[in-house]
Amino acid sequence: MLEQDLSRALELAPEELCTELGSYDCVDDIHLVALGGHDPFGRGQYAPVAKPMVTTPLAVERVVLAACSERVARDHDERAVFTALELDGPAPAATSDAFIETVDALYQRLLSRDPIDAEYEVLAELLVDDQGEPVLAERFAAEACVAVATTTEFIFI
Amino acid sequence: MSKTTSCSRRRMLAGLGGLVGAAALGAALPPRRAAAEETDTTVDPADRRLLFVVCASGGASLIDSFLPVSVDEVPDGVDASTLNVYPSELIAQPGASTIRCVRPIPDTSFLTPGYAIETFLEAHYESMTVLTHEVTSVNHNVAQKRAMTGAGINGGRTIAEAVSARYGLGMPLANCNMGYDGYLEPGTDRYLPSHARAEVILNPRTYALSTHGSRGITSPLDEASFERVRAARGRLDQVSPFGITYRDSPLRQDYVRARDEVGPQLESMDAITKLMLLDADGPEAAQLGLSPMLDTLRATFPQLDSDIWQQQSALSFLLSFFGLSCANTVALEFNPSFEGDDLVGAPLAFDYSHVLHRPSQSVMWGRTLQVVDGLVKLLQSFDYLGDPALGKMWDRSLIYVATDFGRDKNRPFGSEMFGTGHHLNNGSLLLSPMLQGNRVFGGVDPSTLLTYGFDRQTGAPEPGTLMREGDVYSLVAQAMGVDFPGRRDMSAVLAG
Structure with missing residues (x-):
């Protein structure tokens, strides 16, 4: 389901979400069990593990990082998710419509709800680097995407 | 392989409320094991x-x-x-x-x-x-x-x-x-x-790939940037209605412990290198x-x-x-x-x-x-x-x-x-x-x-x-x- 939800939210086909080592499908070939699948034919595993494994959070991060990075790369040419951002330019201000629209879009696409004020505030911290200078908009887009898509809310809902 | 799972994310959620209750009940029950060997301290490597x-x-x-x-x-x-x-x-x-x-x-x-x-x-x-x-x-x-x-x-x-x-x-x-x-x-x-x-x-x-959250994934985010994301994600979990509502769920706590403690431990031990058995080509x-x-x-x-x-x-x-x-x-x-x-x-x-x-x-x-x-x-x-x-x-x-x-x-x-x-x-x-x-x-x-x-x-x-x-x-x-x-x-x- 994580694969399907990410695919739908980021408008990427499942096979476009993530590959390991350039050729292995992240979900089917590498992280299947960690992400809640199972392997009845190969290993006689007839049911998924009852609880997330130790490496589940890391597997989630890898898949989400790859998927968000791919989405940002594609939005340079054909915008689908980060429509309010000029990805080649600096990240917008925290008070800008571009920031609000981007965060709203991520929450609606990934969590099917509007963000609350505290969540805007947290994500606004990603607009600037450690010196307080605006980061590139594409970096903000990727960071915000990964942050929201690896929350426990996205994992468990 | 099958991705049709009874451990779906939504089923995990359905279990959250019950697990909160179970934890409360469990606290009132005596532990099954006296289990002197199952203390909350680690065993010295020598032993x-x-x-x-x-x-x-x-x-x-x-x-x-x-x-x-x-x-x-x-x-x-x-x-x-x-x-x-x-x-x-x-x-x-x-x-x-x-x-x-x-x-x-x-x-x-x-x-x-x-x-x-x-x-x-x-x-x-x-x-x-x-x-x-x-x-x-x-x-x-x-x-x-x-x-x-x-x-x-x-x-x-x-x-x-x-x-x-x-x-x-x-x-x-x-x-x-x-x-x-x-x-x-x-x-x-x-x-x-x-x-x-x-x-x-x-x-x-x-399997080594499962022991690191980012290395080998093609991304514009470097490791420092990825750590920023992790910190922000942790704060999102603290302030979100979901995170607040299910803060004490054992299942969620278990996941967060793995994410915030075991994952970094695996990365600091460089397990992704130590365990890598696939000699692959390519930029990744x-x-x-x-x-x-x-x-x-x-x-x-x-x-x-x-x-x-x-x-x-x-x-x-x-x-x-x-x-x-x-x-x-x-x-x-x-x-x-x-x-x-x-x-x-x-x-x-x-x-x-x-x-x-x-x-x-x-x-x-x-x-x-x-x-x-x-x-x-x-x-x-x-x-x-x-x-x-x-x-x-x-x-x-x-x-x-x-x-x-x-x-x-x-x-x-x-x-x-x-x-x-x-x-x-x-x-x-x-x-x-x-x-x-x-x-x-x-x-x-x-x-x-x-x-x-x-x-x-x-x-x-x-x-x-x-x-x-x-x-x-x-x-x-x-x-x-x-x-x-x-x-x-x-x-x-x-x-x-």
Whole structure:
């Protein structure tokens, strides 16, 4: 389901979400069990593990990082998710419509709800680097995407 | 492979509320285990022990490996031609070994023989302990699971879970299971500490990738940027309505602990490099290193790059050597295995005995023992954690060759090529310096080929008695320093 939800939210086909080592499908070939699948034919595993494994959070991060990075790369040419951002330019201000629209879009696409004020505030911290200078908009887009898509809310809902 | 899962994210959520309640109830109940050994402190590396469960899937028969009976030993009045006995020239007893074995048989049909049982016995008889038992199921799945749980003698806890509960706190991947079918199933002890739950590994060659959140993934975010994201994600979890509502859910807490504590531990230990067995090309691979032990492993396991069985064994060694785990389970799979055009692993593993009993037993025992041989040699060669002060890994290791059950003891009149069904009666092979080596405990009735038991305190054979799955489990537990209510005293089998 994580694969399907990410695919739908980021408008990427499942096979476009993530590959390991350039050729292995992240979900089917590498992280299947960690992400809640199972392997009845190969290993006689007839049911998924009852609880997330130790490496589940890391597997989630890898898949989400790859998927968000791919989405940002594609939005340079054909915008689908980060429509309010000029990805080649600096990240917008925290008070800008571009920031609000981007965060709203991520929450609606990934969590099917509007963000609350505290969540805007947290994500606004990603607009600037450690010196307080605006980061590139594409970096903000990727960071915000990964942050929201690896929350426990996205994992468990 | 299946992604249709009963462990969906939404089902996990549905369990959250219930788990909160269960946690509250659990707090009011007395703990099941006094469990002095299950404290919340880590075990000093010097005191750790290492378990390797090598699963000979499908029914590895001891009377076709280390408890053979020769034609000459069958009593008068019993028809040897209908018993699965071997010509005396096919039975070997090398040097000072008190254990015997079946030599390579002359005809293995279309199965390709490799490593010989006899070669293993010659090399390892001093470390080998053979004990008889009779199991309680001839259903593969049920029998396999009972081989792991001792038929439930320890509250449903598998022996790997029990060892991990005892020694695994602080190890990020204490209990790694690369098993098959029933060997892969978790135990049923609801009080099992979370650090002892199995990490299921399907693909040992690429498992290393699961131990790092970002390295090797093509992204505009560098590692510093990724850490910023993680920090922001943690704050989002703290302020979100979901995070607040389910803050105390044990399931969510478990996930967050793995994410915020174990994940960084794996990354700081550089597990992604230490465990990497896939020598890949391409820009992504360029970001990744290869296990520093790869050359050694390739020398030990010649088919490491193509044979998942050898990959499992290699990974189990790496996980133990680097202090990532204390219990590893590997298993023959039921799919056939090839080396080029040679069929080196029978379809259904040992269970191909239904069709070709002796060829399957001979070839699959060889295939099993080849990796045990490699594992023992590695454990005997390397200091634990690479620290000479901790001694050789072997000094703290136990290898339990688990199997489902035995095979039928009869054969069609005079036949060398026949099929067998499942049989409850069998035995087990274990190797450890913590056990009495070069010993057989129990025996075989040459008139029936049924094994019989032994006295648990003296080790004396006792015809007419039977050992059970719980005896094998108790022995492994006792040797590994794992106590539990109802553990049988197997002192006779322990090293002095």
